[in-house]
Amino acid sequence: MPVEETFAKLCLSGAPPSDSHAVKSLVFKPKTAKTATPIPIVVVALQSTTTPSPLIAQVTSLKDPRLARDELFKTFFNCNSAKEFTLAYLPNATSEFKLLMDSNLAQLDGSSDLQLNDTLFIKKSELCKYLTPFESSRQVVDFSQEVKKEEPKKKAPKDKKSATTTPSQSALDDAKLIGITVDKSKDFPGWYSQVLTKGEMMDYYDVSGCYILRPPSYAIWENIQRWFDERIKGLGVQNAYFPMFVSSRVLEKEKDHVEGFAPEVAWVTKAGSSDLEEPIAIRPTSETVMYPYYSKWIQSHRDLPLKLNQWNSVVRWEFKHPQPFLRTREFLWQEGHTAFLTSEEAQEEVLQILDYYAGVYEELLAVPVIKGKKTEKEKFAGGDFTTTVEGYIPQTGRGIQGATSHHLGQNFSKMFNLSVENPKGKDEPRVFAYQNSWGLSTRVIGVMVMVHSDNKGLVIPPRVSQFQAVVIPVGITKKTNDEQRQHIHDSAKDVESRLKKAGIRAFGDYNDNYTPGWKFSQYELKGIPIRIELGPKDIEQGHVTVVRRNDSRKYTVKLEELEDRIPEILDEFHDALFNKAKELFDTHRVIVNEWEGFVPALNKKNVILAPWCGVMECEEDIKDSSAKKDDGEELEQDDKSPSMGAKSLCIPFDQPDLKTGQKCVKCDRDAINYCMFGRSY
């Protein structure tokens, strides 16, 4: 068939690419009067995207679209059947049709490989070119959006009571629709996307790899900022702001360093309608932005130490699969950049900052981490050594880098001439400053969500949650009279205001249009740490019922003890989250001394502590060897990287005892220490 052939020319020849995105093309037929010609709807979507017909109806304004039968394919596309249909048939169309493109697909880079109908491979950019003639009928659709429902049919309530006591059925339907519909243990990426969007932490954005931080996640970031900022200021660090733009000349000054970032740098080349004289980069990190000025400002050893930090956003145009919080093209972070006269001072600070990073994870986010040093292969390009906190995602058994604190030694100071006269005297050689840089990003929020949240929605640790407690009046029935209802509401509002006065981030939900049950689900979805129920019986007995989000554990708290007990309950909640996560990490961090145990342990979702020789080639060998599917065990089905090899995560500061003469887990060299390996993000 000639049509098929033309299309095939666009497609890739040779071996199929290893990490292509499966794409489906579906055709829907809307309900149409028998006398009218139907307008078919062609949907091009990632295999993993569900494309509900009510949503298709909404975005096309066509009625009741159903998957088309073979007949339509014949008359309309001159194609034998739905099964045979591919996008190659589009030019055959006998009349108008609509073309919906999945926003997940639209967001992919042009260079992404797509797999169409199992057999054809094509670059996304080529597909877009191919679809250009159909531009006018084309529409990009976010299939994850909720179907806009009609407003709940709120019959103008003649009797106010009945309106308040019997929430409309549609509200209950809402509750089902807005809940999480994917199981964390079965479809982890799908679950992650749902808890984030339905919990209203984040939304997808129409520029690929960029996401919207909605108030609940931004508030978490603000709480982290407050905690960390106070501590670094205590060390004498001052905040500053450097421009987001870097000239190419400056960016490229430190060659090793820029090599690591160059492929991901975004370039501004135009302003208004004028081309810039030379392209200007958006900072991927600020070493080269800042250090020329450090060199200018530091004129004498009395100008040291210089300790600056900035809270900003940086851009790394990664071409790997983006993931909210974990891998995004723009992200918020802090970057500290310090310069010292002596190596000792600098190294002391590197570790102090690492302790604070561990504190952010463990004391705020209730996520256990392991502190250690990166191997030479994994360290920051251009630095002397990198220290890191490493976390663990139980569901996938993968390690995740939490935050890093780098000792740069004198590499950058020599490059940027950041030097001072030797305090020992003019005849001694000039001293180049010893530098550190350290950064913690909004990635921490993604790790927190992955570790704690569940099939009911988000679980947010109380110390960072935007709100810590929601007060909900309960026990209002048809028999409750106005006065009683008022009394319950007033009592609940009193509880709310007492909690706020005590410094607890509390709010109340007194909306009579929803049942308490509906509210419970809502705030479970959003991860509010505790809910405080107050009904007639509670009031009678002078207490409230407190239910914590993670395990629905109930507490009865006497009204007079509110201000004392609620903070305690929040702390217990924090500890419970941390301990559960720690137990999972501890039991999935196993010592493996012999290679034959390595891959099987990995496949059981463990990270591994193994004796290691410290040689870079051996590290690469471990990665390659653990990536093969050559062992008998069934491999974990991880969507992105089914046979991902194990990387070194860190050399933990806290080391198991190394026996004398212990060999490396992989080669026959002597081990020099234990290294933590794992599949990772």
Added chain:
Amino acid sequence: MPVEETFAKLCLSGAPPSDSHAVKSLVFKPKTAKTATPIPIVVVALQSTTTPSPLIAQVTSLKDPRLARDELFKTFFNCNSAKEFTLAYLPNATSEFKLLMDSNLAQLDGSSDLQLNDTLFIKKSELCKYLTPFESSRQVVDFSQEVKKEEPKKKAPKDKKSATTTPSQSALDDAKLIGITVDKSKDFPGWYSQVLTKGEMMDYYDVSGCYILRPPSYAIWENIQRWFDERIKGLGVQNAYFPMFVSSRVLEKEKDHVEGFAPEVAWVTKAGSSDLEEPIAIRPTSETVMYPYYSKWIQSHRDLPLKLNQWNSVVRWEFKHPQPFLRTREFLWQEGHTAFLTSEEAQEEVLQILDYYAGVYEELLAVPVIKGKKTEKEKFAGGDFTTTVEGYIPQTGRGIQGATSHHLGQNFSKMFNLSVENPKGKDEPRVFAYQNSWGLSTRVIGVMVMVHSDNKGLVIPPRVSQFQAVVIPVGITKKTNDEQRQHIHDSAKDVESRLKKAGIRAFGDYNDNYTPGWKFSQYELKGIPIRIELGPKDIEQGHVTVVRRNDSRKYTVKLEELEDRIPEILDEFHDALFNKAKELFDTHRVIVNEWEGFVPALNKKNVILAPWCGVMECEEDIKDSSAKKDDGEELEQDDKSPSMGAKSLCIPFDQPDLKTGQKCVKCDRDAINYCMFGRSY
């Protein structure tokens, strides 16, 4: 001369452009052994840049450069004299030379017009092209940088006392060099640049129009953030973060709006070495970034009001002359975006926010402002009306827009379909939300500096200053013994720590290498609000001496009253700054009812309250007519805009009484209110 002609071809023909930058080209000859060939140094700089020879010596590593005599021009460039020399002679050079380009010049846009040696006009981009062959010998130099001095000759002090009591002469020399050398009243732009850089608030950056916010200015921003953030959160506003990138499709959705910003939008077209499929804009403001999602999130009137704010940076690639804080290509700000069900709620908020903006200026920065409404001509493109706080810069007599709070009406909500079902019932038309947007930027810092600072350096109002007080031990002489010295230091440290405990941002300077006098100048330069002196006599009498920065007024404060008196003194200081600035504004805001008084009043550095008809053409006429130099009075010599016309600043809420039948100041229509006009930033 052929050389001259070739060069002339590059230059512009036709009438000289109206706002070109005067450029000088100088040639220096370094000290050279008589037997050696000298290496001339060609300096290309803005006329206004001073190019000190010690700095030229430093950056070229050549010895003692002096302005070259005619002789050198003859032998080296085949040019008759220094007077005749232009850059056209460069290709004549008989051997190696150095070419230094002023960073102020390098920072200009390619499209800027330059005026060389009074007669030649050339585009900056053409000049750069012309200089390309000399690239290897070319160097961009920041002539405002301090000459790197040798470390103070600190002879290893055998007698510690003598070292501490007689600071080296070089420290005193430093004091002179680092002080402000330009008079605020004589060269306001030069003075502004010096107080900012020498006071260490800001530094120039190698991307044009971008500046570095150093800790003292960033701390001011943090203090403003804290104050304002707390207040808007009190109104139920929540913080969020939206991506900095916008697709062109979304950016261009609201045509009026984008038209206002399009010429200034920076476009990313490349990532790594790949071209993007379509260019992506960097937000100049976030209306079009955010409102598509508002439309998605707002499903019912119960989702209103929606009140989000972000603290971020935006980019407007202005081609006008950039100025630190006042007009920069990237700047920090907050942008609030709110949506309401009713117009009333929205309009109430617009004014509430404006009050907070006035509060930032008056209560924090001690800068008086006038609240009012912008005219139709000056309002935010796409909105219904704009409210504003307007400030005044006494030195130039110009008004300056402080911050704006816009009521967008339903324009954007209709464009982005931000609508909900009518609460009155399904049969009523859907209701489009009423929206506001409001923003306050780091411009406030520039206004504050211009208003308060003086020829000794910065004057920073105490409520926003990074540090509020510096403690300095005084009265240590050669006769002071170690024990006495220790006692003074200990007492001073005790004062510092008591102040800190009382919540005052204090620090001490106990460095013995500098005299108190040197320290006084230092902290005056940096604008620390008060210094607290403590010497043997003070200790004896149980008090400290407090000197405030603005007017050197001295207070004697009993030691036991420190915690009470210092906050009072800081408040008095704030009031003194505010009152002085207010008096200047009040006496330079004059009512002018007849046109003949208008321009003369402007020329006396006033802003004007004039009865006005409200017609846009009349407003334009006022601007044109006040720009002409057609009156007898001498015009203010304002570097950038010697004959700038008066714009409408705002229609003040607080109106003078308008007589019935009062005519417009400019035309013969009836006046509808008083409008404030002025030359402006």
